[in-house]
Amino acid sequence: MGKSQETFSKKEKEKNRQKKKKEKELKKEERKANAGSSKSFDDMIAYVDENGNFSSTPPDPTQKKVIKQENISISTPKQEAPSPEDLIRTGIVTFFNESKSYGFIRDQQTQESIFVHANGLLEPIKENNKVSFEVEMGHKGPVAVNVKTVK
Template identity: 65%
Template sequence: MGRSQATFGKKENEKKRLKKRQDKAEKKEERQANAQKGQSLDEMMAYVDENGNIVDTPPDPKKKKEIKTEDIQIGVVRREDMDPADLIRTGTVTFFNESKGYGFIKDSETQESVFVHANNLRNPIKENDRVTFEVEMGPKGPSATDVKAAAVA
């Protein structure tokens, strides 16, 4: 007689597969046996109370408030456009590397450091120069655009 072609690993995998199939069938039968059929609509209904919590009892009609549809805001509230003069800021160049073409400006109002690239310069700048600039959100944070040396008074 020839030897069996099935190896030990194949037999074990087949046993696991059969065991898994049987467990799945048992769970299915258990779910079907314990299923509650025929719940009424009232039993499935959920309500929201005046505090925004989900409850199973209907709200009191005496506490009902009328809300005008025009008072409902969906989405984010629009921001008014800012005056272009408000966008222009002043600051001091704290670091600028001419060979690499980037640096940082310290905003005089917020004291935050703003990245500046050589492509966004109107005229050459160096460290400790007073500059005016506009802030734009870049991929890694705020960056300065339209940078020019401030007029010294």
């Protein structure tokens, strides 16, 4: 007489499969039974009050606020061009290598270190000179141009 081909784990899997099948059929029958008593469309509508909270009551039309279309800003506002006086800054030369023709200026207003190249100089500069300059954006960040010493 041969041993049964069904092992314990096979029996358990089959039991679980049958159990899931019965649960699925019960849920299906329950949905069919409740199909006639579904909520109406008006019961499913949700409203949002002035504070952004959901409510089941519609908002009061007397509390309605009128907003002009011109006052709605969708994008960031354009920046106004700075005046020419704001473009000229002052600072102190913290480092300048004459053989390599570059250096750095510490901006007095922002305390930012700004790169300067000999091409942006109007007159020769040295370390610790007080200078006035304009800032332009270069490939790697801000660059000082039109640099001249201030007395």
